[in-house]
Amino acid sequence: MPLTNKAPLKQNSLVIGLLVSLSTFTYGSTNAHIHGQADFTVAMEANLVHMQLTLPAGDAIGFEHNPTNQQEQQKLNDAKAKLQEVSTLFVLNTQQCEIVESIVEFGTDNALKGSFESNSMLQDVGRDEHEHGHQHNHDHTDKHASTESKHQHNNIIAQYMLECSSADALKNMSVNLFDIFPAISTINAQWIAPHGQGGQTLSANTRQLNLQ
Numbered sequence: 001m002p003l004t005n006k007a008p009l010k011q012n013s014l015v016i017g018l019l020v021s022l023s024t025f026t027y028g029s030t031n032a033h034i035h036g037q038a039d040f041t042v043a044m045e046a047n048l049v050h051m052q053l054t055l056p057a058g059d060a061i062g063f064e065h066n067p068t069n070q071q072e073q074q075k076l077n078d079a080k081a082k083l084q085e086v087s088t089l090f091v092l093n094t095q096q097c098e099i100v101e102s103i104v105e106f107g108t109d110n111a112l113k114g115s116f117e118s119n120s121m122l123q124d125v126g127r128d129e130h131e132h133g134h135q136h137n138h139d140h141t142d143k144h145a146s147t148e149s150k151h152q153h154n155n156i157i158a159q160y161m162l163e164c165s166s167a168d169a170l171k172n173m174s175v176n177l178f179d180i181f182p183a184i185s186t187i188n189a190q191w192i193a194p195h196g197q198g199g200q201t202l203s204a205n206t207r208q209l210n211l212q
Contacts, residue, residue, distance in 0.1 A: 035059060036185045038177060040202070042211065044193035049097065049162040049170055051090075053083070057106060057154045059183035064154045080104040082180050083158040089176055090160075096169040101161040107154055171212055178204040 038055040057064045060079045067073040083089065083104045164170055177184055187202040189209050200209055 036183065038184050038187045040175060040177075040187050040189040040209070042189070042191040042209070044167075044170070044191070044211070047164045047167050047169075049164060051160045051162070053158045053160075053177070054155050055177070055181065055184060057156050060156050060181050066154070076106055079156060079181075080106070083156065086160060089180065091174040091176065092170060093172045094164070094169045096166060097162045097164040099160060100163050102158065104156065104158040106156050172208055172210045174208050175202055176207065178207065 035056050035058060038053060038059075040054075041052045043050045057076075061072075061075040063072060063075075067076055084102055086099045086102060162170075175187060175189070177187060185203065187207075188199070189202050190199040191197060191209070191211050193211065195212075198210070200206075202209060
C-alpha cells in the first residue's frame with residue numbers, strides 16, 4: 001500500500017528510545033561499505049517505525065568524494081530526491097502507516113551518525129559524537145580536508161519515521177531500491193521489535209521483507 005505524508009511527529013520519549021535502539025543496532029553490526037550492497041534496518045516500537053537505508057555513494061551517483069562541480073552536485077541532489085519518494089521506494093502491506101519525517105544525507109558513517117543526531121528527531125539524545133560529526137560535515141571548506149575527502153568511502157544514508165495506527169499493522173514491506181539504483185544487487189536487511197528481531201537478504205527477485 002502507498003505511504004501518505006503527515007505533519008512531522010513531535011519529539012517524545014518513545015521516539016528518542018526507538019532511535020537510540022536503532023543507532024546501537026545499526027552501528028554495532030553492519031555498514032561494511034560493500035559495493036553493490038545496501039544495508040536496511042527497521043526498528044519498531046509501539047506504533048512507531050524507524051527505517052534506515054545505507055548505500056555506497058558510488059552505486060547511486062558514480063562517485064564517493066564530495067561533489068567538485070555543478071554536474072556532480074546535481075547527481076547527488078537527484079539521488080536524494082529519489083530517496084525522498086517514499087511511496088515509490090517502500091510498498092507496505094497496510095494503509096495504516098504514514099510517513100512523518102525523512103532525512104537523506106551524504107558522507108561517512110561516523111560523520112552522518114552525528115549529523116542525524118542533530119536533527120529534530122534526535123536533538124535531545126545527547127551523543128558525544130554529535131560535535132565531531134557536525135564539524136566533519138563542515139570541514140570540506142578547508143583545502144586539506146577537501147583533498148582527504150576524495151579518498152573516503154562516502155555513503156548515502158536515508159532515515160524515515162513512520163507512524164502506524166496500531167502496533168501490529170506493519171507485517172511486511174517491499175523495498176524497490178533496485179528499480180531506482182540498478183547498481184545495487186542485494187540489500188542486507190535487519191529488523192528489531194519488541195516481539196523479536198530478524199534479517200533477510202533482499203534482491204530484485206526477492207524484495208519483500210517480513211517483519212514477523
